[in-house]
Amino acid sequence: MMLRPRWIGALVLALALAAGFAWLGQWQLERAVESGTVIDAPSETVLPLAQVAKPNGPITDKATGQLVTVTGTFVPTDYELLQGRLNKGTAGWWVVAHVTVEDAASGHPVALAVARGWAADKPTAESAMARLANEESVPQEIVGRLLPTEAPEVPTDKSHPTVMTTMSVAALYNLWSGVDGVDVYSAYVVERTPPPGLVKIDSPPPIQESTLNWLNVFYAAEWIIFAGFAIFFWYRLVKDAKQREDEERELAQETALAAGKVE
Structure with a gap:
């Protein structure tokens, strides 16, 4: 089922989306560090x-x-x-x-x-x-x-x-x-x-302490969740399609069986 061309193509698309979301998450984390506030302790002033x-x-x-x-x-x-x-x-x-x-x-x-x-x-x-x-x-x-x-x-x-x-x-x-x-x-x-x-x-x-920009950290977490959801969404599509085909196959078998009994 998963080896069919259309599902392989969908997997490639999902992985590309996940990679893009992961990159955006990493970028947001870097922004959180760069835009963090440095707690300046004036220890070198006598x-x-x-x-x-x-x-x-x-x-x-x-x-x-x-x-x-x-x-x-x-x-x-x-x-x-x-x-x-x-x-x-x-x-x-x-x-x-x-x-x-x-x-x-x-x-x-x-x-x-x-x-x-x-x-x-x-x-x-x-x-x-x-x-x-x-x-x-x-x-x-x-x-x-x-x-x-x-x-x-x-x-x-x-x-x-x-x-x-x-x-x-x-x-x-x-x-x-x-x-x-x-x-x-x-x-x-x-x-x-x-x-x-x-x-x-x-x-x-x-050592100087610094605080993170938690808004950027929140955005980074969102992009990571989106990346995981892209893979999960592909998995659900394949699973639902398989279940639908299995149900159609069972229905066809039951119909054929019922037709044979009638004859």
């Missing part, structure tokens, strides 16, 4: 830290990855090392610091964690840390990317229980001096310009 984050609370999604500036004093006795920190795929060491910032609203000191730079090996990191600890404690402007605190990690190496691998503000706060009762930012800043002897920590801006 803003005052106090404008985007407050002490003693998590930072917002909007503030995550924001470049900020703040003036504070590095505490020379509170430098720490973090090991196993990846920088462009290479494991190494972070030199992290405790910075005392003055809260503009209350005038009280606030503790802030700052990741100053990366080193490929521990001796280099320790040398830079020792040099930084000997610098004069004066207020400095710090510019860097604001990131949320990481969860503390239980040391797996029992022989070195003090080794840190995560940038946990809570863990650092317990190691810092003179912070009892002092407010703290639940986030840290990755310094944009590292001090001499350290490499800049790779901290790319947040």
Whole structure:
């Protein structure tokens, strides 16, 4: 039945229509992406830290990855090392610091964690840390990317229980001096310009989000449905024609049988 020339021709026509509808659906999807709205997060505009984050609370999604500036004093006795920190795929060491910032609203000191730079090996990191600890404690402007605190990690190496691998503000706060009762930012800043002897920590801006044009997506779905309907319509035509021929054949057989009995 389906191999008859007219039905083969109808199938070719249905497939051509389905291909055309599918192409239109793909075109509508491309339009949905192209005409989508990009959610622009101005993370690369340097803003005052106090404008985007407050002490003693998590930072917002909007503030995550924001470049900020703040003036504070590095505490020379509170430098720490973090090991196993990846920088462009290479494991190494972070030199992290405790910075005392003055809260503009209350005038009280606030503790802030700052990741100053990366080193490929521990001796280099320790040398830079020792040099930084000997610098004069004066207020400095710090510019860097604001990131949320990481969860503390239980040391797996029992022989070195003090080794840190995560940038946990809570863990650092317990190691810092003179912070009892002092407010703290639940986030840290990755310094944009590292001090001499350290490499800049790779901290790319947040990925921009985009929204689809849902009207185009709806049109694309319609064209896909039309493509499927073209094939289904051909199938129904063939099925109905076969059923009609079968009924006519049965009727002819019954008529012939009845005529034979009459004779």
